Amino acid sequence: MFPGATTDREAASYVVVGAPLDATTTFQPGTRFGPDRIRRFSESSDDYDHRTDSRFTELGVHDAGDVHPWDDVESYLDHLAAELRGITFDDAVPALLGGEHTVTYAGVEAVDPDVLVVLDAHLDLREDYAGNPWSHACVTRRTLDVVDHAYVIGARTGSAAEWERAEADDVTVVPPENVGEWTRSVQDGDILPGEDSSVYLSVDIDAADPGYAPGTGTMEPFGLSPRELRDAVRAVAPHADGVDVVEVNDRDDGQTAALAGKLLREFVFTHAHAATRRD
Structure with missing residues (x-):
């Protein structure tokens, strides 16, 4: 169980679901261990959050366990999306723990947002990878069949074809050096849509x-600091109806999983605080 996720499912405002998919990882595998590691290395986190003056155990979080995958990735994603859609039907926010980044497609299918915001080193805009359109290297491309616009925050690598696709009107790429400015613009209300529109937030760790988060499959230097990730999550959370944290594996001493767990907690604290202020 994710620490502090003590609310009954029927009363939950946030439902954590593990998706330990590890089918298309292209370098270092191990994302099947991601959900359990995120839960494990979140155990030391304090219940109380001073910034929002709230306790995680009082915010209505439930852990529904894992939806275990099988070999047919597309079929698994359909099933996972159905499970997550049940959460949205109950007016709760799905919080998905990956697993490889491909599982984001299921989250987007369930929430059906207007906008995807994805924190990622990679563009993930390939039409297919090694002939597989459901590779984790294609996930943002697949979500563009659902969303109107994708913001890829922190991207610093991609193929020539991906960079060409990123020039289209439905994609905005924010390189690492511009993420702080983008985050401030979101906080000022200048970028994301208003209350009548929906946003899904995906955090590829x-x-x-990699100096901060080496426990991931495809490390890419010159990335974001934990504080930059935290600030971006805080900025987007009030707008979001779903979230995931993905691509954590078991190839470090737990620092990557600890960061992933902290970012999920920051999302919940911020989202709940914003909802209270709106009420």
């Missing part, structure tokens, strides 16, 4: 510089 490799958006972080």
Whole structure:
């Protein structure tokens, strides 16, 4: 169980679901261990958050366990999306723990947002990778079949074809050096849509510089600091109806999983605080 996720499912405002998919990782595998590691290395986090003056155990978080994958990735994503859609039907926010980044497609299918915000080192805009359109290297491209616009925050690598696709009107790429400015613009209300529109937030942990988060499959130097990731999550959270944290594996001493867990907690604290202020 994710620490502090003690609310009954029927009363939950946020429902954590693990998706330990590890089918298309292209370098270092191990994302199947991601959900359990995020839960484990979140155990030391304090219940109380001084910034929002709230306790995680009082914010209505439930952990529904894992939806275990099988070999047919597309079929698994359909099933996972159905599970997550049940959460949205109950007016709760799905919080998905990956697993490889491909699981984001299921989250987007369930929430059906207007906008995707993805923190990621990679563009993930390939039409297919090694002939597979459901590779984790294609996930943002697949979500563009659902969303109107994708913001790829912190991206610093991609193929020539991906960079060409990123020039289209439905994609905005924010390089690492501009993420702080983008975050401030979101906080000022200048970028994301208003209350009548929906946003889904995906945090690929490799958006972080590998010096901070080495426990991921495809490390990419020159990335974001934990504080930059935190600030971006805080900025987007009030707008979001779903969230995931993905691409954590078991190839470090837990620092990547600890960061992932902290970012999920920052999302919940901020989202709940914003909802209270709106009420």
